[in-house]
Structure formats: structure tokens, C-alpha cells
Amino acid sequence: MRLLATTLLLGALLAPAGADETAKAQPRTIDLAICLDTSNSMDGLIDAARRKIWTIVNDLALAKPTPRLRVAVLAYGNDNYDKGAGWVKVQATFTEDLDHVSKTLFGLTTKGGTEYVGRVLQSALTLPWQEDKSALKLIIVSGNESAAQDTAVDYRQMCRAAIARGIMINPIYCTRPENVADTWKEIARLSDGHYAAIDQNRTVDLASPFDAKRKKIHYHAFLCNKSRGAASEDKRMGRPVGAPSCGAIASAVRLRAVPRSHSETQRSKSPAGPMAPTCHATTGHRYSGATSRCHGL
Numbered sequence: 001m002r003l004l005a006t007t008l009l010l011g012a013l014l015a016p017a018g019a020d021e022t023a024k025a026q027p028r029t030i031d032l033a034i035c036l037d038t039s040n041s042m043d044g045l046i047d048a049a050r051r052k053i054w055t056i057v058n059d060l061a062l063a064k065p066t067p068r069l070r071v072a073v074l075a076y077g078n079d080n081y082d083k084g085a086g087w088v089k090v091q092a093t094f095t096e097d098l099d100h101v102s103k104t105l106f107g108l109t110t111k112g113g114t115e116y117v118g119r120v121l122q123s124a125l126t127l128p129w130q131e132d133k134s135a136l137k138l139i140i141v142s143g144n145e146s147a148a149q150d151t152a153v154d155y156r157q158m159c160r161a162a163i164a165r166g167i168m169i170n171p172i173y174c175t176r177p178e179n180v181a182d183t184w185k186e187i188a189r190l191s192d193g194h195y196a197a198i199d200q201n202r203t204v205d206l207a208s209p210f211d212a213k214r215k216k217i218h219y220h221a222f223l224c225n226k227s228r229g230a231a232s233e234d235k236r237m238g239r240p241v242g243a244p245s246c247g248a249i250a251s252a253v254r255l256r257a258v259p260r261s262h263s264e265t266q267r268s269k270s271p272a273g274p275m276a277p278t279c280h281a282t283t284g285h286r287y288s289g290a291t292s293r294c295h296g297l
Contacts, residue, residue, distance in 0.1 A: 027065040029135040031094060032057065032072070033124040034105065037143035037174070039077030039113045045174040048198050049142045050105050052172060056140065061098065067136075070094040071101045072127050076120035077143070079112030086119030086150065087112065093127060115145045117187075118153035121169065125162060137167040139193075144174035147183035155183070159190035168193045175199040 034053055038046065061069050073092040075081070081089040092104045124139050139162065147155045162169055169191035173184040175198065188195040 027067050029068045029070070029130050029132055030060055031070050031127075031130050031135060031137045032060065033074060033094075033127055033139045034071065034101075035074045035076060035117075035120045035124055035139060035141040036105070036108060037077045037115050037145070038075045038108050038110050039115050039145075040110050041113055041115075041144055042077075042110050042174065045144055045199065046108070046110060049172060049174050050108075052196070052198055053140055053142065054102065054105065057098065057101070068096065069098070070096055070130075071098065072124070073101060073104045073108075074120055074124055075108050076117075076123075077112060077115035078110065079114075085123070086116040086153070087114050088116065088120045088123045090123060090127070094129075114149070115143055116150035116153065117141060117143060117147040117183075118150035118155040118158050121155060121158035121162065122153050125158065125165070125167070129165070129167065133166070137165070139167060139169040139191075140172060141169060141187065142172040142174060143184075146180040147171075147187060155187060156190060159187055163191045167191070170194050170196070173197045 034057075036046070036049060036053070042049070057069075057071060060067065071092075072090070072094045074088060074090050076086070076088040078087055078089070081087045091108070092101060095101060121139065121141060124141075129135075129137055159169055169187050170193040171184040171187040173181050173195070175181075181197065184197075185195045187193065
């Protein structure tokens with residue numbers, strides 16, 4: 001199953017806001033609220049969920065004309081949060097500091113098991129959203145249990161309230177038995193959003209307009225690493241070193257913050273904590289979260 005969430009989000013972004021040609025060229029404001037389930041049932045799923053979410057954030061940030069992107073992070077279903085707030089916590093309100101967003105998102109840990117989707121959507125709607133009617137307003141909500149657990153706040157009402165304000169909700173369902181997937185699909189239907197599903201055992205193919213560019217960068221990074229390896233071998237064997245420099249390739253690669261693998265983070269023992277982002281040359285692996293470091297950087 002091909003999930004087109006990223007493509008559809010970008011399609012909404014790149015659609016002209018009005019008929020005026022000048023207005024079309026102006027960068028649009030995007031408000032994106034990320035709502036992530038941090039209950040213990042997300043163990044084994046949360047890393048896949050936030051990697052897919054971060055892919056969408058990166059693609060929105062790379063859209064042309066470059067938008068003014070503001071991102072907020074909310075977490076729910078964690079026993080460390082306030083019971084009176086429905087175990088929901090706003091970890092970061094709208095900010096243009098994507099490094100802060102990345103650190104916050106990948107620093108979340110799991111505990112507990114009371115996942116109130118209706119409550120986290122309600123909290124997201126209280127954020128200071130842009131009043132500009134031309135702004136693109138999105139919520140991404142991700143979880144792995146039924147969205148109907150909250151008996152106090154109906155997620156359906158929150159979906160209707162969101163779309164009435166021009167806020168689209170895009171659910172990412174972290175796979176469990178399909179009998180609860182219907183509630184997540186309903187979120188997308190009620191709020192003009194796009195449904196996606198992932199699990200921890202397979203890579204989901206998220207189509208994107210940036211695929212061709214990613215593949216090209218991945219190939220260049222491969223040549224870079226191969227060339228450096230050949231140079232090392234030449235030197236070790238006493239042969240003339242004829243490998244080309246990676247500098248020209250590296251200078252053409254736009255670095256972005258993408259999450260490290262857990263094993264890489266553990267090896268480096270980064271003070272920023274597990275799953276902290278690092279600068280890599282983005283590769284063409286189709287949204288698997290994989291990266292390839294260009295050692296000539």
C-alpha cells in the first residue's frame with residue numbers, strides 16, 4: 001500500500017492561495033501541530049512514527065517558495081502528564097526553530113496507557129494558530145489504539161471543530177488490529193485529512209516529489225564514500241592515490257537535521273539524549289529513516 005500523505009500535504013501547500021500572480025509567488029505560512037501517543041503500547045512503534053512525522057516536516061520545510069513553517073509538539077497517553085488534562089502535555093508551542101522541534105520530538109519517552117485522542121485534539125485547537133486565511137493549518141495525530149477511548153471529549157466533534165477553522169487533521173495509525181483503524185480513517189474523513197498507517201516491522205513507501213532529488217544525493221554520497229574507501233586502500237597498499245575529492249559533492253548537498261539510528265546514538269553517547277538528530281547527507285531510501293553520512297563534509 002502506497003501512502004501519499006507527504007505528497008498530498010505538499011500538494012495543498014503548493015496550490016495557489018488566490019488568482020493574483022504576485023500572491024502565488026509569496027511564501028505561505030504553515031502551522032503544523034504534531035500529536036504523538038507516548039503510552040507504553042507505542043514501544044516498538046514510536047520511533048517509526050516520529051521518523052515518518054519528521055520526514056513530513058522536512059518536506060514541508062523544503063517546499064518552494066520556502067514557507068514560513070511553525071511547528072508545535074503535543075504528547076498524550078503518558079502517566080507522567082496531568083490526569084486533569086487527560087494525560088496530554090504541550091511539549092512545544094508553535095515555533096520556527098526546527099532544531100528545538102526535533103530535539104523535543106525525539107526526546108519523548110513512553111509511560112502509561114490512557115490514550116485520549118479527543119483530548120489531545122482539543123488541546124491542539126487551543127494553540128495560537130495563524131489567523132491568516134491563506135495559511136496552511138495541519139494537525140498530525142499518531143497513535144496505535146482506538147481513537148474513541150475518550151468518553152469526555154468526542155474526537156468526531158474535535159474533527160468538525162478543526163475543519164470549521166480550516167485546520168486539516170492527518171492521522172497516522174501505528175498498526176494494531178484493523179478493527180480500530182476505522183476510527184483513525186474517520187478522523188481523516190471528517191477533517192479533510194489524509195490517512196496513513198505504519199508499523200515497526202516494515203518500511204512504508206511514502207511517495208514524494210523530492211524522491212528523484214533524494215536518489216541523486218544518495219548516489220553522490222555513495223560515490224563519495226566509495227572514493228574515500230578506494231583512496232584508503234591505495235594508500236595502504238602503497239599505490240598512487242587517485243580518488244577524487246568529496247568536497248565538490250559535499251558542497252552541493254544541503255544538510256538537514258535527520259534522526260540518527262538508535263545504535264549510532266548509543267555509540268556516540270550524545271549528550272542530547274537518545275534519538276537526537278545529527279547532520280547527514282539525505283539519501284534516497286524511500287522514507288525508511290535511513291541516512292548516509294558523506295565523510296568528506
